[in-house]
Amino acid sequence: MRFSKKLERIPPYLFAEIDRKIAEKEAAGVDVISFGVGDPDEPTPASLVDLMAVECAKPENHRYPSYFGLPVFRETIARWFEGRFGVALDPEREVLPLIGSKEGIAHLALAVLDCGETALVPEPGYPVYAMGSLLADASPYWLPLREENAFLPDFDEVPRAVLEESKILWLNYPNNPTGAVAGREFFAGAVGFARDNDLLLAHDNAYSEITFDGFTAPSILEIDGARECALEFHSLSKTFNMTGWRVGFACGNADAIEALGVVKTNIDSGIFTPIQLTGARALDQEHTVSARMTELYQMRRDMLVRELSSLGWKVTPPRGSIYIWMPVPDGFDSVGFSKHVLDTAGVFFTPGNAYGPSGEGYVRISLTVALERIVEAVDRLKAVF
Numbered sequence: 103m104r105f106s107k108k109l110e111r112i113p114p115y116l117f118a119e120i121d122r123k124i125a126e127k128e129a130a131g132v133d134v135i136s137f138g139v140g141d142p143d144e145p146t147p148a149s150l151v152d153l154m155a156v157e158c159a160k161p162e163n164h165r166y167p168s169y170f171g172l173p174v175f176r177e178t179i180a181r182w183f184e185g186r187f188g189v190a191l192d193p194e195r196e197v198l199p200l201i202g203s204k205e206g207i208a209h210l211a212l213a214v215l216d217c218g219e220t221a222l223v224p225e226p227g228y229p230v231y232a233m234g235s236l237l238a239d240a241s242p243y244w245l246p247l248r249e250e251n252a253f254l255p256d257f258d259e260v261p262r263a264v265l266e267e268s269k270i271l272w273l274n275y276p277n278n279p280t281g282a283v284a285g286r287e288f289f290a291g292a293v294g295f296a297r298d299n300d301l302l303l304a305h306d307n308a309y310s311e312i313t314f315d316g317f318t319a320p321s322i323l324e325i326d327g328a329r330e331c332a333l334e335f336h337s338l339s340k341t342f343n344m345t346g347w348r349v350g351f352a353c354g355n356a357d358a359i360e361a362l363g364v365v366k367t368n369i370d371s372g373i374f375t376p377i378q379l380t381g382a383r384a385l386d387q388e389h390t391v392s393a394r395m396t397e398l399y400q401m402r403r404d405m406l407v408r409e410l411s412s413l414g415w416k417v418t419p420p421r422g423s424i425y426i427w428m429p430v431p432d433g434f435d436s437v438g439f440s441k442h443v444l445d446t447a448g449v450f451f452t453p454g455n456a457y458g459p460s461g462e463g464y465v466r467i468s469l470t471v472a473l474e475r476i477v478e479a480v481d482r483l484k485a486v487f
């Protein structure tokens with residue numbers, strides 16, 4: 103059997119490898135405490151689970167859902183967006199429900215890129231921006247995120263020749279994996295850069311509701327001119343502890359929404375109707391969930407920052423997302439440190455180079471671990487280091 107050349111360009115999915123490594127340890131009898139995958143550990147609110155059960159029982163919800171999303175879900179998204187960011191969206195033309203934002207992020211590449219073209223992709227970063235490009239037979243051009251630049255890309259570094267073959271610019275703040283946030287001034291610069299260079303600006307705002315120390319994340323669509331060039335991705339996964347449900351949305355530029363819709367109508371058939379109805383309820387009525395989760399993540403963050411610092415490690419508290427991005431101690435590289443911590447303490451931190459070459463020298467520590475397990479992990483680390 104022969105497979106496509108595209109697949110040969112795709113490295114193994116990071117978390118599949120991580121799961122395998124951890125499974126090996128567990129098979130050997132180690133009680134691994136994993137700070138690896140960023141998957142909220144708290145359950146979906148009971149009111150949402152109850153609504154889902156009711157809607158699941160209705161035969162009319164068992165048929166194909168509407169391709170472009172239920173009108174009531176799109177309208178609820180637009181209402182939530184206006185309440186949260188002060189931006190009014192047309193629910194018909196500027197909002198598109200997704201089967202999780204990852205689905206839309208990957209499919210957008212098929213709507214925008216042709217063979218041999220380029221996507222500007224920040225690194226370290228969420229792998230899907232680059233993988234989507236490869237699946238579209240295009241290539242990522244890396245925009246390094248460096249600590250000395252507050253993990254923001256420097257657009258002036260992109261060579262003119264690269265800009266000429268580039269069609270899309272990816273951004274993600276609050277950022278996975280660095281925990282960095284960006285303000286309106288940065289986004290205004292990015293919008294100007296995208297418009298000057300005829301780029302679609304795709305902003306992944308999956309962590310918009312998880313920020314710390316009084317910072318509130320803006321939407322890129324708040325910026326003047328953004329509606330002409332930008333698409334923003336939102337996810338209910340982290341905001342409402344709904345990662346398994348697979349529901350998110352894209353919003354912004356109407357032409358880009360339409361193009362993404364063409365790809366989607368030919369590949370999927372929309373989101374299961376009860377999930378759309380539950381998603382609408384979440385956006386309408388569950389505003390306290392992310393506030394409660396943020397408080398919990400902040401407690402975990404503060405304990406980890408305090409305890410890891412006491413080991414002599416250099417830890418900066420993130421202002422958003424659910425990750426601590428920590429430089430590895432002297433004498434280690436990312437993989438070496440991650441392996442050492444797993445072998446000696448049964449604790450797993452994700453090696454930073456898995457998110458791109460500029461992630462070398464860091465590990466990512468996810469805050470989705472219960473406090474008592476964090477205490478246990480810290481005790482083990484203190485015994486080793």
Ligand SMILES: *Cc1c(COP(=O)(O)O)cnc(C)c1O
Binds near residue numbers: 228340348350
């Ligand atoms: C978790 C995450 C997503 C989202 O996921 P879905 O569950 O597919 O909505 C998107 N972007 C980033 C950066 C993430 O960390």
